Amino acid sequence: MMRIAVDDVSVTLSGRSILSGVHLVAGEGEIAGLIGPNGSGKSTLLRTVYRHLKPTSGRVLLADRDVRELAPAEAARHLAALPQERGSDFEFTVREVVAMGRSPYQRAFAGESTQDRAAVADALAQVGLAGHERRSFAALSGGERQRVLLARAFAQQPDVLVLDEPTNHLDVQHQVELLALLRAQRRTTLISLHDLNAAASLCDRLHVLHRGEVVASGGPRDVLTPELLAEVFGVRAAVVDHPLTGDPLIAFDHRSPVGTAPLP
Structure with missing residues (x-):
């Protein structure tokens, strides 16, 4: 497990300031929640954390190393992301999508290893999709797709998970199961959630974003x-x-x- 920290990050897009001087942290094995109204900058911040966006200023530190200085494969071995922008028309089976999470560990033209196959099977079991490997991803419901993409992130076996609204499209049972799974794993996690009660139950620490700035940080009982x-x-x-x-x-x-x- 690793600590991840956002160090004085600002992001400007198309001349508009989206984030300004953001500081926050998720400690080793800690689940840190990112909450705030729509438009507060949560997704922009998470996209910056998992290297989809380059900050205008500031750094994202993974165990004190700037994530932008890591090679893509190295970064992917340490950090896995589930963004909000999720493809729904993959012409792949469920297993093929989950197996994509193993690509940072594979050499060019090399086949799957025993470890790869075990990681994929374990990830599918964790999200309750064992036995569904041959189903078409494109034919799944929104909630099922969400669980497959979560399994892909789990198969990556990262030190840090970055999850942007992972409970979207999930029914109540699967929401509860997902939050319980994240809590049981105790993997360093930075997660955005709309459901404030879910955030209060799941997270060790909350960071509140408002108009592109962190306005409160601390334990759920102190923040909410x-x-x-x-x-x-x-x-x-x-x-x-x-x-x-x-x-x-x-x-x-x-x-x-x-x-x-x-x-x-």
């Missing part, structure tokens, strides 16, 4: 306050203890916009 939820997300909410797990649970007021009544 009624005041921050009102200021950043524009919602009226109370934060209580989850009756089953004891995690912070956000109870949203769906009747009153922010400012119409005092918080209890």
Whole structure:
């Protein structure tokens, strides 16, 4: 496992500032959540972390090494990403898509090794798709495709996972199973989530992005306050203890916009 840190990163696209002076970290074996309203810069930040975008200034450090100084294959052995932009028309089987995660370990023109085959089988089992290897990726539902792409990232056996809204398209059962799997793996993970209660349950640390800047960082109970939820997300909410797990649970007021009544 490795630590990943975003060090004073700014990103400007088409003359518009998207991120400004962002600092955040996911420690070794830590699940760090990235939350914020739509348009706050979460996906841009994650694309910068996994080298799809080059920062205008600042660095992304993987165990104190700038990720942009790593060769592509070396970077891929250490860091796997599940972006939001996900192809849905692959003319491949489920197994072929998952096996793509092994490419950083393979020599040119070399066939699969025993280790490759074991990693692919294990990844499919982890996402509940063992026995589905021959199905066409293009014919899968959105949730099934999501699980296949997660399996591809797991097959890569990285030190760091970067996941952009991985629970999109998953039904409730598979959302719960995925979050439990990430928690059990204890792999260094940087993950963006829209579901704040899922973030509160899963993450060791939360970073809140608002208008391209990190406005709060810390444990879920310290970050997810009624005041921050009102200021950043524009919602009226109370934060209580989850009756089953004891995690912070956000109870949203769906009747009153922010400012119409005092918080209890």
